[in-house]
Amino acid sequence: MSNGKYSAEDIKVLRGLEAVRKRPAMYIGDVGKRGLHHLIFELVDNAIDEALAGYASTIRVVIHKDESITVEDDGRGIPVDIHPELKVPAVEVVFSTLHAGGKFDSKAYRISGGLHGVGASVVNALSEWLIAEVMRDGKIYRISFRRGEKEKPLEVIGEASSTGTRITFKPDPQIFKKTEIDYQLLRERLRELAFLVDNTKIILEDERTGERDEFHYEGGLIEFVKYLDEARQALHEPFHMKTLRNDVEIEIALEYNNSFVETLLTFANTINTHEGGTHLSGFKAALTKALNDYGKKMGILKENVSLTGDDVREGLTAVIHVKLRDPQFEGQTKTKLGNGYIKGLVESAFYERFYRFLDENPRVAQLILDKALLAARSREAARKARELTRRKSFLESDSLPGKLADCTSRDPSESELFIVEGESAGGSAKQGRNREFQAILPLKGKILNVEKARFDKALANEEIKTIVSAIGAGLGDECDPGKARYHRIIIMTDADVDGSHIRTLLLTLFYRFMRPLIEAGFIYIATPPLYRVKKGKKEIYLYSDEELEETLKELGTDGVTIQRYKGLGEMNAEQLWETTMNPETRTLKKVTMEDAAEADRLFSILMGDKVEPRRKFIQENAKKAVNIDV
Numbered sequence: 001m002s003n004g005k006y007s008a009e010d011i012k013v014l015r016g017l018e019a020v021r022k023r024p025a026m027y028i029g030d031v032g033k034r035g036l037h038h039l040i041f042e043l044v045d046n047a048i049d050e051a052l053a054g055y056a057s058t059i060r061v062v063i064h065k066d067e068s069i070t071v072e073d074d075g076r077g078i079p080v081d082i083h084p085e086l087k088v089p090a091v092e093v094v095f096s097t098l099h100a101g102g103k104f105d106s107k108a109y110r111i112s113g114g115l116h117g118v119g120a121s122v123v124n125a126l127s128e129w130l131i132a133e134v135m136r137d138g139k140i141y142r143i144s145f146r147r148g149e150k151e152k153p154l155e156v157i158g159e160a161s162s163t164g165t166r167i168t169f170k171p172d173p174q175i176f177k178k179t180e181i182d183y184q185l186l187r188e189r190l191r192e193l194a195f196l197v198d199n200t201k202i203i204l205e206d207e208r209t210g211e212r213d214e215f216h217y218e219g220g221l222i223e224f225v226k227y228l229d230e231a232r233q234a235l236h237e238p239f240h241m242k243t244l245r246n247d248v249e250i251e252i253a254l255e256y257n258n259s260f261v262e263t264l265l266t267f268a269n270t271i272n273t274h275e276g277g278t279h280l281s282g283f284k285a286a287l288t289k290a291l292n293d294y295g296k297k298m299g300i301l302k303e304n305v306s307l308t309g310d311d312v313r314e315g316l317t318a319v320i321h322v323k324l325r326d327p328q329f330e331g332q333t334k335t336k337l338g339n340g341y342i343k344g345l346v347e348s349a350f351y352e353r354f355y356r357f358l359d360e361n362p363r364v365a366q367l368i369l370d371k372a373l374l375a376a377r378s379r380e381a382a383r384k385a386r387e388l389t390r391r392k393s394f395l396e397s398d399s400l401p402g403k404l405a406d407c408t409s410r411d412p413s414e415s416e417l418f419i420v421e422g423e424s425a426g427g428s429a430k431q432g433r434n435r436e437f438q439a440i441l442p443l444k445g446k447i448l449n450v451e452k453a454r455f456d457k458a459l460a461n462e463e464i465k466t467i468v469s470a471i472g473a474g475l476g477d478e479c480d481p482g483k484a485r486y487h488r489i490i491i492m493t494d495a496d497v498d499g500s501h502i503r504t505l506l507l508t509l510f511y512r513f514m515r516p517l518i519e520a521g522f523i524y525i526a527t528p529p530l531y532r533v534k535k536g537k538k539e540i541y542l543y544s545d546e547e548l549e550e551t552l553k554e555l556g557t558d559g560v561t562i563q564r565y566k567g568l569g570e571m572n573a574e575q576l577w578e579t580t581m582n583p584e585t586r587t588l589k590k591v592t593m594e595d596a597a598e599a600d601r602l603f604s605i606l607m608g609d610k611v612e613p614r615r616k617f618i619q620e621n622a623k624k625a626v627n628i629d630v
């Protein structure tokens, strides 16, 4: 292309990348925050593949001041030899050719790879510019592109004493609404990758702020489990196994802690399978069977007593990672592993190893069984108590809580429930709402701390009962988003520390007991304004300090009055509607399961006894949600 002549091949390439620029969402999901960061993860995944193949040991990601990004590895370097048919260097093919399924190299499969797995050429197509540097055969090669088109062909620019690949690119502002990179988001995923990929050091640097993180976990999943349980007391040293069966690598680490919470993370080829799947089913079946079999053999369990899956998973933290050749991803968010044969493989491999672990660690086995027996007994006691005291539990009851101001619509897909902090804000919300589709549930005081409480106690709490029965989807194993009376459940709290605390408590409740609602995308956070700025007749609501600063610059400051909202209660019904509730003008943040591991850990920190990590969490909490357009 640089010589001004287009070959048939060139034209095909251009068409391919043009298609990506025309319909970017088809390739990367969306052109919002998620899609933007997907570009980086795409390149990181390629580097991870090189690490998994045993060639790269360090991966470095740098965010530059101009929001361009470098992804670098010390692997073999992308090949530069001339492609026999296309007659251009292989590295050029990699960045110019759209491959079905995104497999750019000749490897039969790639181990890592995001959900879309679209390949480096898509990143190139969606970049204002991209420079690839390859260190190979003692030389440094360089090739550059602009919006997918080759700008400068491959050339040798120096000598190299090592090998590797360095790609620097700037996401195209013509494509992405916002090109600001979120450090936290990269940090959490890179940390997760470092846990999942042995012997790989992952470095993240931010030249905008000077922030830097380095992740390197020798212990792999053992360290992952310890990290998840950082704020909990472990009952024993973690169990760990890693084995190859029928070409499938199975790695599992687990430990029991003194909480009642189940923390189970599953991955397939480094992808977080939020929705579980066959590896999870195999694991659960084997865990229950191994503990029952061992308990009976040792006489710890009576012949006629059996522990259920729920019993043996109370206080369990486990991470499961399988690597397989042909992963099938199913489910609503394509994060459920579907390969049927994996269940049996995981089940038999884990049963064998875990049973042996119990045999070899009788003291630990006794602790685990005691804990499971306790869970079984309290579950049974709770069940009997419920049966005795209530013929019809509130979960089944038809009556709605008195505090709920319901909407008139009975169509859940258009109905919204606002869970509002405080009676007075609740009053304004009731007045200001569109009663057609908006229901209001005012909350009094703090709801129960659900990290510390076990299931049956949580059930008995008044505030929680009210929320559960208003939503109507049930709780725990029975929680079914299909029964939810609202498809938007919106947490509306003050923009202060108390408000964050209540919001976090509610998120914890949903995370622990109504997780399917988060997975279904039903949970949202309202964003009330922080300021109202008035100049003459002009009135503007502002939602952040940055917005305030910008607006003040624009207006200059003469005759400007600024009101800072400390709580929802300071707004009248009309203002609350206009700024926070009106679908036309409001901003809602959708709560995602994106990083279940981190959310779970943070919840446990927040609800634990340590004060400092809690304070830190409250400050960072707002960042956990992603912006969406509703």
Ligand code: 0RA
Binding pocket: 046, 047, 050, 073, 075, 076, 077, 078, 079, 105, 106, 165
């Ligand atoms: C195919 C073959 C070879 C290396 C790579 C791909 C490769 C790709 C990427 C992407 C990012 N970093 C990478 N590092 C390596 C090597 C072929 C050989 O040397 O024989």
